[in-house]
Amino acid sequence: MIPCASCLILIVSAVHLAQPLTYEDLEFQITHDSHHQIKPVIHENIVIWQDERHGFPDIFGYDVLRRVEFPLITDSSEQWSPAIYREKVVWTDFREGTDNIYYYDLWTDKEIPITSHPAYQFKPTLYGNRVVWEDYRYIEGCLFMYDFKSRYEFQIPTLAENPSEPQLYGDILVWADNRNGDFDIYGYDFIRHTEFPISTLSKHQVHPVIYEDIVAWEDNRRGNDDIFIFDMSEKREWCITTNENHQRFPALFGDILIWQDDRNGNWDLYGYDLVTQQEFPIIMGEGNQLMPQIYGTLIVWQDDRNGNWDIYGIDLSMFSPAREQKFMKNPDTIFCLITGIFLLFTLIKQGKR
Template sequence: MKNREDRYLIGLASIALVFILFISTSPVVLAFSLHNNRLTLNETPITTNNSDEACPSIYADRVVWQDLRNGKNWDIYMYNLSTQEETRITNNNFDHRCPAIYGDRIVWEDICNGYQNADIRMYNLTTSAETQVTANMSGQYSPDIYGDRIVWEDTRNGGGWDKEGNRAGNWDIYLYDLSTSIEYQITTNESMQDAPALYENRIVWQDSRNGNLDIYMYDLSTFRETQITTDPAAQHSPAIYGDRIIWTDERNGKADIYMYNLSTSTESQITTSGSVEYGPVIYRDRIVWVDYRKGWENLDIYLYDLSTSTETQITTNESNQWGELDIWKDRILWRDQRNGNNDIYMCIVSGENTGSEIELEIRSEVNPKPEEGESTSKSIPGFEIVYDIVGLFGMFLYRRK
């Protein structure tokens, strides 16, 4: 029995030796690469009171949200991450919802004239002045801001709600330019266009003109409207950064995150978990969304890095991290239920995620002809690893004797 085991081990050692001779005389490189997850996640609560907070938005060191701490109406609050100071922005007894911030300007939808006649208002942090942006006797909702431009969804051309409280009729996208004090109607199709998002000269929204929700874009520099998605399923909740448009897509029977690159005219599927993902936001190479893969009572925030093609789970608390998301550079914001109410939480993501797998790569490689005086010896990646393995076999055989 002992002789049989020895012959077996000798055979394994011989195979390893032959393999070493093969890779040392052939144009083949054996490479072992170890990729480490280098991301550091630093999570912190922005709000700690016992009321509900929702709809966070961030720009640089300033975070804004809607807050229910003062009774039955929502107010807009801001937190400065640098000074650690919280500021109440609105002070009357009406609802103020869906804030967005860019630079020193905060915009929101204001219900002081009734919900069906909501207006867009703006607060300037530098001048401490509040301004009414819209005055039309209809509803203006869900504002977004970039630079001097504010966009929103508008009911003035026949939009409203049906008996079940669902949106119906002709909702349009409008824009106001603070530098010129001019308002523009962006969409004119007599269907529903809503959920606008703005980046530089481009506006994206969800559009029902084709009998299902599609993603559309308008370029303010070329005055051109473009249909981004054509799949007969629903595509909704768009966001944009640079040349990249992302959205929630239901073509696979559930909700996935998809992306369209305007510079390459290519569409790609971002999530493939088999679960439900929705509500994406994007900043540079990072896409963030709400993920249902651990159940409807344990929603989590996930991140996908386009530069490394890696996915990272941001939240691990066994409650819901969900709702409206926002991201600015390395800072991610969401609505969190771990304390029994809805709080605003933030995670600072630092480092770079390059995966966490050991990969064995065998590839052909033709070495260039050495220059005069250059050493012709080859350094073979992985050789030392195999050499150590053979050494262990030899030691084992020695001890068996």
């Protein structure tokens, strides 16, 4: 048995040599295939993405808790732009020679087509029993919805022209459309059956996301792409990023807003705490980190550091923005604890042999 004094010396030495824990220390690689894996989405512990390992886009998934990857759809045609809510996964599917919306139930392992119209239907989003998509059965484009409970499909009554990127939360739908000559952000309330503007200023406002009463989007009103948000309960809009470079593709969950950011010369990931009103870096590694998505404390994104696009993830639960300042006052604290426990466990185990 190694004496306790020796254990303490080894632990203290390791702590003094240690570097402070960073966000990069907490990230993990989800895909390892040499082909492209892009456009991840996440709900609870399941990550879904578009995967090109078979030479054409398929849909694959990963269980973060079980650390298991699984194929979802590997049809010989193209499947792309997935979305997930609980057990429901939807995507755009080209197996019939035109883009349609398909659905897969993770609990029952059943797949069904939602649309079969010969026109193009793509980029679905879903929440609860509703799935909404872009639909071009009419020349100007429109938004259609399918209700899983009633099994009824209908056109959403809006004045949208070329609507894009619909996003759902609760009874509210948001999207971007160019009815005014450039892209603006609009919303629709399924309870009141009313359409309402969110941001209609000049230049483009695109890529909206919604969580509870907060809508965030990418905004070009200043000549570069910034992130703006609108609080529907307070009827108040404000700018989150003012950096002169580009901030794009926001994602939102709870009080945490994240986006991709090129202020450092390549695309990194940054975040913003809506409660503390503090911005923080998430990933500033090699290559480009794009298309972030967040659920709880889990963030996933596509990453080209290995020469192809892979899916990566990070769990911020140990290093959340709310606790970041406390850790930074003594950044070795968490590393000291982890290292000490690990070394002590190892030495005790060796002593029993």
